[in-house]
Amino acid sequence: MPDITQYISTQDEKEIIDAIKQAEKNTSGEIRVHLENKCPEDDAFDRALQIFEKLEMHKTELQNGVLFYVALEDHQFVICGDKGINDAVENNFWDTTKDIVISHFKQEKYKQGLVEGIIKAGxxxxxxxxxxxxxxxxxxxxISK
Structure with missing residues (x-):
């Protein structure tokens, strides 16, 4: 099984974490990124919800956590927001953010896609x-793995 570093280097991870810190500087919202090679579930959204709960993202005071879930080998990507943020954003917000990320992923620019999506979410x-x-x-x- 290929290593995640085939897709996202250690330096890329640092830049993604820096993007999270930058995005969270002006908000009480919380952003997490979870990477894995393969999605062990039939449905990536179900897996994202499992990770959301495992990372205890549902326990933020204002229910404003956002998870970027990526199964690199399976080419699966999900943005999962908690109730507070989902109730606040426009209906198409997550889709437009996801489109930005995926457009970079298609060019194998995984770090750039995540950074831009994280900044937009922030x-x-x-x-x-x-x-x-x-x-x-x-x-x-x-970044959790």
Missing amino acids: EELKKHFPYQSDDINELSDD
């Missing part, structure tokens, strides 16, 4: 969940 989170002086980072910015 801008939307900022509109609905602006940073408050007492905000704490509720979830790790590290």
Whole structure:
């Protein structure tokens, strides 16, 4: 089984984490990225929901967590937002963000796709969940695998 680093290098991971930190600077929202080679479920959205729960993203105070789930070998990608953010954004927001990410993935620019999607999600989170002086980072910015 190919290593994830075939798709996303250690340096790419650092840049993705930096994008998460940048995106979260102006919002109380939380963004996570989960990478795996293959999706062990028949449906990638079901898998994303499992990871969302495993990472305890549903426990944020304002229900404003966003997960970028990627199964690299299977070419599966899901953006999964919690209730608070899903209720706030326009209906097509996740689709337009997903289109940006996938357009880069098709060119094998995985890092660039994730970075641009994360920044776009952060801008939307900022509109609905602006940073408050007492905000704490509720979830790790590290990439889970």
